[in-house]
Amino acid sequence: MVADRNQSELGEAVPAQWLAVNGMFCPGCHRAVAEAVEQCPACGYSGGKAVDKFPFTAPEWQGVIDPDGYLGDGERREIEEATVRLRESFPQPRFCFCLVGLERETDPREFAFWLMNASPVRDAEEERRRLWSVLFLIDHAHHRVSVTPGYAIEPFLNEESWRSLLQWEVRSFLEGDYGTAIVRCLNGAAAVLSEAALRVQEKSGRNGRDSSW
Amino acid sequence: MVKTIFLVVIGALLVLPMAGQAFPVSGPVPTRPLDGIFDPEGWLEESIRAAMVRKILNAREKQSAQVFVVVLPERPSDERRLAARWGAEWGQGNLWGVLLHVPGETGFPLFEADLARSPVWNDQQKAEFERSLAEALAKVRRRDRVLPGEREQVARGAADLADELGYLSMVMRRMDRHNAQARGDRAQRRSGQEEQGGRILPAAIVIGSLGGLSVLILFLLFRKSGEGKAEVEGGPIWFPETIPRKRFRAPWSGGGNVLVEFRRNEEGDILRGALRKFRATKRVDNRFW
Numbered sequence: 001m002v003a004d005r006n007q008s009e010l011g012e013a014v015p016a017q018w019l020a021v022n023g024m025f026c027p028g029c030h031r032a033v034a035e036a037v038e039q040c041p042a043c044g045y046s047g048g049k050a051v052d053k054f055p056f057t058a059p060e061w062q063g064v065i066d067p068d069g070y071l072g073d074g075e076r077r078e079i080e081e082a083t084v085r086l087r088e089s090f091p092q093p094r095f096c097f098c099l100v101g102l103e104r105e106t107d108p109r110e111f112a113f114w115l116m117n118a119s120p121v122r123d124a125e126e127e128r129r130r131l132w133s134v135l136f137l138i139d140h141a142h143h144r145v146s147v148t149p150g151y152a153i154e155p156f157l158n159e160e161s162w163r164s165l166l167q168w169e170v171r172s173f174l175e176g177d178y179g180t181a182i183v184r185c186l187n188g189a190a191a192v193l194s195e196a197a198l199r200v201q202e203k204s205g206r207n208g209r210d211s212s213w
Numbered sequence: 214m215v216k217t218i219f220l221v222v223i224g225a226l227l228v229l230p231m232a233g234q235a236f237p238v239s240g241p242v243p244t245r246p247l248d249g250i251f252d253p254e255g256w257l258e259e260s261i262r263a264a265m266v267r268k269i270l271n272a273r274e275k276q277s278a279q280v281f282v283v284v285l286p287e288r289p290s291d292e293r294r295l296a297a298r299w300g301a302e303w304g305q306g307n308l309w310g311v312l313l314h315v316p317g318e319t320g321f322p323l324f325e326a327d328l329a330r331s332p333v334w335n336d337q338q339k340a341e342f343e344r345s346l347a348e349a350l351a352k353v354r355r356r357d358r359v360l361p362g363e364r365e366q367v368a369r370g371a372a373d374l375a376d377e378l379g380y381l382s383m384v385m386r387r388m389d390r391h392n393a394q395a396r397g398d399r400a401q402r403r404s405g406q407e408e409q410g411g412r413i414l415p416a417a418i419v420i421g422s423l424g425g426l427s428v429l430i431l432f433l434l435f436r437k438s439g440e441g442k443a444e445v446e447g448g449p450i451w452f453p454e455t456i457p458r459k460r461f462r463a464p465w466s467g468g469g470n471v472l473v474e475f476r477r478n479e480e481g482d483i484l485r486g487a488l489r490k491f492r493a494t495k496r497v498d499n500r501f502w
Contacts, residue, residue: 013453013454013455013456014380014383014453014454014455014456015379015455015456016455016456016457016458017376017458018376018380019453019455020458022470023470024458024460024467025468025470026461026468027461027467027468030470033460036458036459036460036467037460037461038460038461038462039461039462040461045461046461046462046463047461047462047463047464048462050463088449089449089450090449090450091449091451092451092452107472108472109468109469109470109471109472110468112468112469113461113463113466113467113468113469116463116465116466116468117463117464117465117466121464121465127465130465130466131457131465133465133466135466135469142474143474143475143476144472144473144474144475145472145473145475146469146471146472146473147469147471148466148468148469148471149466149469150465150466151455151457151458151459151465151466151467152452152454152455152457153452154457154458154466154467154469155455155458156452159469159470159471162471163471163473166471166473167473170475173475174475174477193450194450196452197450197452200452200453
């Protein structure tokens with residue numbers, strides 16, 4: 001188990017926009033927004049509207065949220081092992097996989113946005129972890145998957161890498177073999193995160209940062 | 214009389230090139246604009262100006278990077294020199310950047326930036342910093358060139374310049390801090406040696422031996438625990454902490470834009486694509502496919 005580091009060891013916090021690879025989008029209308037706004041300038045969307053749209057209690061935040069029991073014990077164990085392996089290389093990101101059957105008209109990105117923010121946070125440690133979380137929302141009713149990052153991990157991730165990763169698991173997702181799909185996604189996530197780390201290193205090297213940054 | 218005419222002609226020759234230029238390169242530098250924008254004719258629209266001021270003051274307060282936007286009604290004789298001179302004067306010993314624009318003229322906006330002091334860095338640090346600064350300016354210019362309107366170019370250019378210089382300014386502070394620490398450590402070590410004189414040698418030998426032994430044990434332990442683990446070389450990877458882009462009044466995430474929908478025919482497309490790649494890579498005879 002890798003011990004967590006505190007802020008002083010990681011160096012001065014830098015504004016996310018200096019590192020961000022992707023733009024920002026409204027979870028409601030999916031239009032690009034130029035800056036971190038309180039509500040979407042195009043449709044007026046905000047966290048409050050998401051709560052109005054999904055007016056029920058969000059589930060507890062766990063590594064796997066599977067209310068319909070799609071995953072067996074063996075699969076859960078494999079997912080847990082893959083998670084631990086990944087955490088040894090990348091101690092900060094936390095991956096969460098949620099399997100639900102959504103209505104056709106419900107956009108998984110919007111549902112994931114709501115879930116990520118509405119699921120209860122118990123303490124400061126959980127707060128920190130939520131910011132470093134990446135939620136894979138799997139809509140088993142319509143074979144759709146969305147990826148939603150927390151604010152802390154968001155600047156480092158390239159959305160295209162997630163799309164490519166998911167595309168390669170098309171067979172497992174279509175056949176409902178979610179255990180295999182999730183384990184492969186976790187294994188593939190190491191490559192996505194390595195790519196992100198290299199990008200950060202490149203940027204920091206270019207600007208003369210030291211290796212601890 | 215001849216002497217007077219000669220002086221008048223010489224005087225006229227000296228003055229004429231400057232005629233019509235409201236801002237000669239060698240003239241006095243205007244007062245440093247408090248909000249970072251020098252726009253005597255009021256060419257910038259109020260909304261654009263307000264957004265730029267926010268960015269400029271943010272870079273100034275948080276990172277001590279001095280960014281200035283200069284909009285002149287006519288082209289100065291040597292615009293780069295003018296920008297450099299004004300920037301150095303207004304920069305007040307900090308890293309400064311100037312966006313100079315002349316509406317309607319080609320080759321604008323132009324960007325200049327430099328450090329208004331001589332840093333106590335080694336040659337490698339200086340070279341690295343100069344390279345980073347040149348790259349940052351090139352990046353700002355590259356991004357700016359593709360924008361359609363002059364006002365968009367100025368607004369975006371100012372924001373990008375503030376971002377890039379804010380970042381470099383932070384890097385500078387870190388370099389200064391590291392250098393200061395390195396100097397302080399060396400001084401401390403020297404003074405300690407002077408105080409202890411000849412007694413330091415046996416103690417150093419004992420401490421050195423113990424240290425060497427600890428390093429060896431730690432090395433063996435780490436090698437053992439690292440066997441068969443992560444694919445990433447050099448142990449766990451830590452990402453830097455960031456100041457998040459909180460939005461939509463959401464506490465933990467602003468949402469993501471990745472959505473993949475799987476369809477039966479898509480599987481076939483992907484597999485066919487993979488086969489095409491495989492054939493191209495391996496140069497396999499087409500008859501077999």
